[in-house]
Amino acid sequence: MVSEVLHQADADDLARRLKALADPTRLKLVSMLAARPDLEACVCDLPEALDVSQPTVSHHLRVLSDAGLVDRRKEGTWVHYRLRPEAFEGLTAAIRIPEPVS
Amino acid sequence: MVSEVLHQADADDLARRLKALADPTRLKLVSMLAARPDLEACVCDLPEALDVSQPTVSHHLRVLSDAGLVDRRKEGTWVHYRLRPEAFEGLTAAIRIPEPVS
DNA sequence: CGCATATATTGACACTTGTCTATATAGATG
DNA sequence: CATCTATATAGACAAGTGTCAATATATGCG
Numbered sequence: 001m002v003s004e005v006l007h008q009a010d011a012d013d014l015a016r017r018l019k020a021l022a023d024p025t026r027l028k029l030v031s032m033l034a035a036r037p038d039l040e041a042c043v044c045d046l047p048e049a050l051d052v053s054q055p056t057v058s059h060h061l062r063v064l065s066d067a068g069l070v071d072r073r074k075e076g077t078w079v080h081y082r083l084r085p086e087a088f089e090g091l092t093a094a095i096r097i098p099e100p101v102s
Numbered sequence: 103m104v105s106e107v108l109h110q111a112d113a114d115d116l117a118r119r120l121k122a123l124a125d126p127t128r129l130k131l132v133s134m135l136a137a138r139p140d141l142e143a144c145v146c147d148l149p150e151a152l153d154v155s156q157p158t159v160s161h162h163l164r165v166l167s168d169a170g171l172v173d174r175r176k177e178g179t180w181v182h183y184r185l186r187p188e189a190f191e192g193l194t195a196a197i198r199i200p201e202p203v204s
Numbered sequence: 205c206g207c208a209t210a211t212a213t214t215g216a217c218a219c220t221t222g223t224c225t226a227t228a229t230a231g232a233t234g
Numbered sequence: 235c236a237t238c239t240a241t242a243t244a245g246a247c248a249a250g251t252g253t254c255a256a257t258a259t260a261t262g263c264g
Contacts, residue, residue: 006133011126018124021197023252024113027120031108034199043211056253058212077210077261085199092194095123097136097187125222145241158223160242179231179240 020067040082122169
């Protein structure tokens with residue numbers, strides 16, 4: 001918000017990032033990553049943990065990745081996804097309401 | 103996130119609030135309210151400012167209102183909507199990533 | 205190479221969403 | 235009361251989304 005009215009392009013971009021987060025399955029996924037000391041997890045653990053199919057997990061990870069909220073790291077056959085805390089800070093900063101001018 | 107994996111109901115609720123915000127038109131609307139010293143605006147000014155029809159504005163205000171992000175205040179024929187900063191603080195707190203345990 | 209396993213992609217389908225036009229409701233005023 | 239204006243609701247429609255089963259791709263290993 002940052003005290004000035006959003007331009008269309010900024011509104012579109014911010015909406016895109018927020019949409020990436022605005023899904024229960026992705027929020028659970030993100031919270032699982034956030035609970036790890038290294039902020040990351042192996043894809044292989046997620047379908048069971050989230051109780052959705054493997055392709056569905058893959059889909060959600062792509063959405064988060066496209067929005068810049070997670071990084072992808074390949075390790076042999078396995079793939080690890082890790083939260084990008086800067087991206088979350090950027091998001092929270094973008095939706096912060098300034099103190100009313102009193 | 104708050105360092106524990108989200109339960110389904112919490113994930114659903116948080117997703118609902120984030121979805122309410124995750125739309126370019128609503129983000130512009132919110133940023134317009136945020137730019138006002140009193141965090142509020144008359145509905146009558148919004149269709150032109152946002153360049154969408156009056157029913158569309160009404161729809162978006164309802165979405166924001168249902169999510170608890172704005173309050174409604176009727177003043178004669180006019181209706182004013184006002185941001186609820188607590189709701190935004192709640193949101194930003196909910197998506198904050200904890201410091202990694204080093 | 206050939207097979208087994210991990211992840212990604214495709215395609216389908218039901219459901220949701222953003223927008224509009226048309227219409228309804230509600231408050232103010234003559 | 236009749237009428238005008240502000241806002242809300244209803245209904246329609248195109249576009250987007252979440253999920254799955256089926257299939258493709260890629261990596262490790264014997």
